[in-house]
Every structure is written in C-alpha cells, then in structure tokens.
Amino acid sequence: MADSPSPDSEPTTRTLLRRVLDTADVRSPRRRRSARNAIQRSVFETTSSRSLGSQTKTSVRRRSHGARSIGRLAHVQASAYLEKDTPRTLLKNILLTAPESSIMMPNPVVKLVPLSQVVQSYRRESSQGSLELQLPELDPPTTLGPGLPTSSRKKQRLRLSVFQQEVNQGLPLSQGEVPNFPYASFLFTRSLNLTFTTPLQPQSVRRPGLARRPPTRRAVDVGALLQDLQDNSVASAPPGDSLRIPVATQPTNIVLEDTQPFSQPLVSSFPSVHHSLPHPPHTGVEDAERTLDRRTWNSGLELQDHMSRTDYATTSSPISELQPPLPEVTEAAGSEEAVRVKELEGSSEDEDTSGEPASPELATSTPELLQLPPPPGVGVLPSEPLEPVPARLPSRPRAAGPRPYRDPYRTGLSHYVKLFSFHAKMPMEKKAVEMVERCLDKYFQNLCNDLEVFAAHAGRKTVKPEDLELLLRRQGLVTDEVSMHVLVEQHLPMEYRQLLIPCAFSGNSVFPAH
C-alpha cells in the first residue's frame, strides 16, 4: 500500500481514509484491490486537485471506483459501513445524494475533472500514449445526460474559470512532489483543449431536427406572407401569429409548428371547431374573416351536405341545424383534411398525376365545371364559418381603413395558397396564385360533392367517417396496408387521435382479460 504521507496536511478526508482502509476488514480480494487503487488514487488526488475537493463529487461517478465515496463516507460515518457496502453501493449512494450536474458539454468542468482522474489512473497503469484512449471515453459521458437540469450550468461555468485559475496556480506548487506531474498538467491543458472543441456536438445531438433546418426558410415564409397581406390590405398580424393565438394552451403546437408547417391549420382550427358555439353573425367581421381563412375548407365539407343555397345574411337559422351534424362532420373532416393538405400540392401543381382514379376524373370534370355558371356553392361556404366565430378572438383591434370585398369562398383557400407559394421556393405571380386558388376551390368542391354522394349512397343524410374512408381509399391514401387509423396517427394532433380511434389509449389491454 502506498504510504507516502499526505504532503499538504489535509487532515480530514485523506488521513481518515487511509486509516480506515488500513484497518478495515477486507473481505474479498476485490475489496483489497479496490482499496489499494483507492489509496493510490487518493494520493494523487490530494496532490493535484486538492482545490477540487468539493468539486470532484461528480468525477467519482466516472472514474474512482469508490475512492472518493469511501473517503466521504468515512468522513461522515463510522468505518463500519465500509465493511458492509461494496464500492458499487457506495457509488450509488453518492449518486443519490450528490447534487445534480450535467455531464454534457455545458459542463466542461465535469469532463475535465474526470479526465484528470483518468489521466492519473492511466498514468499509473498504462503507458503515456494513453491520451488517445481518453478521447473515446469522453464521448459516452456526453451523450448520457441529456435530461439533466440546466440550472447547474451556470454553477459549472463558474467553476470552470475557478478551476482554470487553480490549475494554473496548482501546477507549479505540486511539481516537485510527484514526478511526471508536468506531464499531467500538460495532459490537463491538452484535455482542456480537447474538451472545449467538443461543445458543438451535444447541442446538435439534442435537437437534430432543428439543427439541420436551413435557416432561410423562415425568412421566405414571412416575406411572402407579408406581401400577400399587403395585397389583401388586412392590417393584422401575420397569419402565423393569428393561428397561434387561439391555441395558446397546447404545447404540441410548438413542436408541430417548428417541424411541420402543414399542421398549423389543423392545430389551430380543430380546437376552435370543437369548442365553437353558435354565434350571431354580426360579431366583429374581422374575426369572421380570419375564421373564414381557416374555416372555409371545413365549411365546404359540411355545408354542402346540409344547405345548398343560403344567403350570407340568413345564417342564423341554419346555424342551429348545423350544430348537431357539425361534431360528426368535423371529426370526419379532420382526418380527411390532414390528408387533403398533402394532396393539395400534388393536385394543384400537377393535375395529371397518374395512377389516381380521382385525378383523371378531375381533369375531365374541370372542363365541365368551368362551363358551369358561377358555382352555386358561393353562398354556401361563407354562411357556415360565421357559426364557429367563437370567443376565441375576443378583443382584437379593428383593422384600420376600409377592407376591399373578399370573395368569400376564396378567402378560406388563401392559407393553402400561401402554403403552396411557400413550398414553391420561388416567387409566384399573382395570376398564378389566383389559378392555384381556383384549382383548389374546384378540387375541394369535388371532394365535398363526393362526400355528399357517398353519404347518400349509403342511404344517409350525414357524412360520417366511413364516407371519408371511402374517399381516402379512392385517393389511394388508404390501402390494404395503410389503414385510416394509421393516417390519423401520422397527421393529426394527439387529441384527435383519441377521438377518432376507438381504444387509442387502451394500450392493448382488454377488459375483461382472457
């Protein structure tokens, strides 16, 4: 056993430890070995990192198989503990009691300290070329603790500077005592450099999706939106904000908005649909306009089932009729719309998509539809959205200045058109945007007609999820391999999954169990 006296007369832990270990009743050879190693390590610990005495708690986790723990426990309790506990249990105790600190990059100190331990232990055991060995060991600690609290970051940062100072101070002092210590310090500094170069990795590892996103996308989105807003001369916040506002409560929005621009309309509109109340149509028309943006797609689905020709003003009477069928339709609408958004780009960009039964029919029907008089559904669409003008946007300041007349059944599509222009990645002419709007309109009308016909085909007057499933089947989205529930899970927010899929959260447990 090493018995070089503790040079710096730090009486408490070291001496206690040595005494304890000398006198402890060693039960197994493992014990003895670990005790020996512990003592050896403790010697070097004292010489080099005495100032880190309190800070090496975390290092213990990595390297010292109970040396520190033994020391501390001895400090705290009687030596009898050593006989009962194995180094592993002691380590566990420390893990339980020690303050949390992140092993990841925000805590470069932590890495440095274990590295120092590593350095010393390796110096004893292996050759000096072991620096390379240390590098891979650093990596696992970095990826281990993603969930550790960040509150200790600042503390650790402070310690880093302190550590730096103390290392610089401690180096000259302890040079004489332990041979090869300059090498240790050299390793320290080298390790310092090493660890400081790793910081980038953990951050990206933690949030891979966001790190890879090209930063320019955001700028395009806002720019195009603002341009369109100016064109429409609606002096309000960009639709992105207005969409976010009503859904302030749900945290899932944030994730969805960052990673999937599609789901914005869904996330914002669905809760509003479900919480909507019949509302007199004479509320802030501005609110109506905004809800129109989000609602017309929904309206298209519902209205065509129930009302064919209703005037814009006489909405109050049909509203009550709408209320009961709404809940059924909205759920159906939800799953359809999620897929619809995906379909949008494919259909609007290229109407000749092959392999889909709907699209050749669409192509043939467009010449017919263009011949039709202004579609009878004009009055249909706007009447419904007023109904869900709910108390979501209670106190929105009125837009300044007169607002030009907005074609009611086009306004709802403006959001999809903006999405389209966003994904086009190049600026679009106004005429092109209008064309896209018209195509989208026809497309949605077609879909709604289909839904109505399907419902009638089954002898019903209400559109139900079965009708939507049939529609999706015809689109080729629901196949024998992919069921509608899969699509619901993929594209809709969690809340609707619960509503649409029976036993979504049952977790495969059946009662009564067999």
Next chain:
Amino acid sequence: MKEAEAEEQQEFSYQQRLKAAVHYTMGCLCNEVALDKEVQFSKQTIAAISEVTFQQCEHFAKDLEMFARHAKRSTISTEDVKLLARRSNSLLKYITEKNEEIAQLNQEQKAKKKKKLENETKNSIEPEDTEVMESEN
C-alpha cells in the same frame, strides 16, 4: 411453391389474354373512328389507349367493390355503377337511360309473369271454389 408459381403464371397468361382482347377491341374502335373522322391512328396510340383502358377497368372494379361494401351490400348494383359514372355528365345520362330501359324491361317481364301466374292460380282456384261451394251447399 410450385403450385403458387403455376397459379401466378396462369393468372398472368389470363391477364395477357384479356389485354389482347381489349387491344383488339380498341383497334376495331379506332378504325371506326378513323373512318368517321378521317384521321389516322398509329399503333402506339392504340396500344397506349388499350393499356390505359385495361388499368381503368381494374380501378373501376375496385371502386365498384368499395361502393358496394360501403352500402353494406355484397352485390354490385346499378347504383354503384351510377356512382362510378357520376363524373362525366353525358356518361351518367347514358347510363341512367339504359338503366331505366332495363328497369322497364324487367317490369314488363315481371308483369307478364304475374299475369301468367294469376291466370294459373285463378284457374286453379275457381274449380276449388266451385267445389267448396258445392260442398257447402
């Protein structure tokens, strides 16, 4: 394994025969149209159209089956066919007209059958009635 392969081959050859039949019919139709409109059809055109027709037939069949199942029936009916053809107005009109004709025919046939049955039953009942009356008497 071998049976499966043999079946597959059979199916494939069956499919090929069907495709050939469609192609032949398409050729005849195209020739008619060519004579009518005084335009010429190249072979690739005919081949392309027949290929598309064949695939459309597959689609239609699947759709019809889906519609029938949607209406909770196990047989494809004229309603399903009408639903399928709703896209193009002229086709829909044509189909509905044909449907009405067929319905009329069916009704006429049924009426005829009923008459026959009635006659037979009348003939059989009358002697019975007379018997009954006689017996009552």
